[in-house]
Amino acid sequence: MSTLHAVAAESASTLNPQEQAKRNDLTHRKPYIAEKLARITAMEERGEISPIIRLEKSYLCNFQCTHCSAEYYMDRHLDKVLKIVDERRKMDLDDVRRLSDEADRLGLARFVITGGEPLVMKDFDAVVAAIDPEKHYIITDTNGWFLDLPRAQHLKAIGVEKVQLSLDSMVAEDHDKFRNKPGSYKRVMRAIDASLDAGLNLILSTVLVKGRAKTNEFREMCEFATKKGIGLYVSYAKPTGSCTNHPEFVIEKEDADILRELEKTYNVFSHMTPSYGSFKGCITVKGIITVTSTMEVTPCPYIDFSLGNLRQTSLAEVLARGMRNPWLGPHRPDCIIGEDPKFIQIHTEKTRGAKFLPLPWGQGFSDNDSLV
């Protein structure tokens, strides 16, 4: 699963009437969450953070995408390619409840259920309940294959607020090829309508590979999303996971700059796009963390270095480790794993040959890290 971000969902420079209405609705329905979200700007000004937590409880997936960042975490990869079994202890529902409580105490307010494909998880509803939709704003990633209207209505009923749906081309054949799943484009289109009809907030997410920002197809996708009133979140292809063997996908600054210009016309954004007064730049730790199925915390979905395991280290200390790390904590405008060749090199070298990801704290990141 390649997607991020509800940070992205907050994109745009001003609060438009539609967004204001959504916030008013949330305040009415879930005042506790709305209050936490409203405090984030003040927290950031004090140097505190409120990252979205991406929860990778399961890596089970019905797709096998060309650019998947999670492929190397999947049992199918360990089994078929590495021929090993991952015997590390996996996340259970008690872990999710503890994480939800710990995050709440720190003022964090948002969870993204990701994977894998969340909608194939048999315990999806139980995970939502364990996070607690009255305590946290819950988003789910999905490839849309199983998201018909009844399922969308069910998600809304159990407390999911938002769906982030992957769409990788406006050309059906190209999307299906990128996703290695015939028929998936049609399912995404069905899922868009189902989500909107069910009253779910919706954003589309798409992967930007080198050169794509200049294409008519990409502009068509921007137009499509904007006309539908849906935000289009753009994730840069990163040289990790399945993309490790596709360095040619990695964008250049020109691609990022073209996207920045498109933001002026379309409802399109990346994780670096300023959002409602928040100018984080790269959102590692400041705006997002990932909790893997073994309770390791990584600073972004594409960086396979852990900041600590939540069974041994508190969430507060893990976040503090991230914020004092020179690569992750300081404000920067570029994507560390998508654009910074030095970090990409360090990441590639350290993860090469690794069997189990992410690399534990001390083997990838540590308190001895230096930029030079």
Add this chain to the structure above:
Amino acid sequence: MNAAKTPTFFDTHGRCLPTGLKAPAHPASRRWFLFQQPTIDYAAIHARTLQHLGRGQALATSAEAFADRAQAIQARLLAAPPCAGLARGVGVPFLLPADRIGDYGQALEEKYLPAVSAAFKATLPAYDFVNHHAHPLNGKLHIASESRHARLTKAASQGDVVGWLYPCLLEYSVPAMREAIAALPDGLLLAGGLDTCAALVGSPCLFLRLDGYPPLLWLGALDGEKEGIGYHFEAYGYNLTFNRRAHLGQAAEYWAGAVVALE
């Protein structure tokens, strides 16, 4: 004196060396976030200043006098070994027309930022200058006493000011910028708002980079309305922005300040 033993305040790229500072600054830079040297066209800088800061009215300083005075500053720096590195780094000359500043924030908001905006738009019509700070600046900006920046406003109250702006405090915290200035030769000041705006009016492409990211540039000489809060210019793609954010006294690889050399 042996050249190798000549003390210098700047490295070969023009970065101010963070020697002996108590506040955070990175000891070394891997030179990832960098300004690119714009082409220096004295006549064009003078013309833009005349149009956008002089509001079309004749300036006391002619284009020729501006070029002569700016080149003299540069030559003086190059002739002084401890400061020669500064003049070899990225820098732009500026002309700040005479002005008596009352409220600093109000002056920025009503005169200097609009001038930056107009100069940027006239030079790069396809792109935008965006002031993200939607709130009034009146009463919010004050000159930090240790910055030496008050000398610039005093000079501007007496006549046109010619200077150079060098964004050489790469990877410094704002407190470290002020510490560093105190150790530099007396003619060097920490940049604030008027000088930075004048430099951007004259050289609107200072932040333009196609192949990499320029640093964020703090107005290091200015205190904001709260401790740990500052104001800055920053590129967003090919666009230029002005904004406010918390720096909390920290250093970042992406953050920089500028030194100003006056006559």
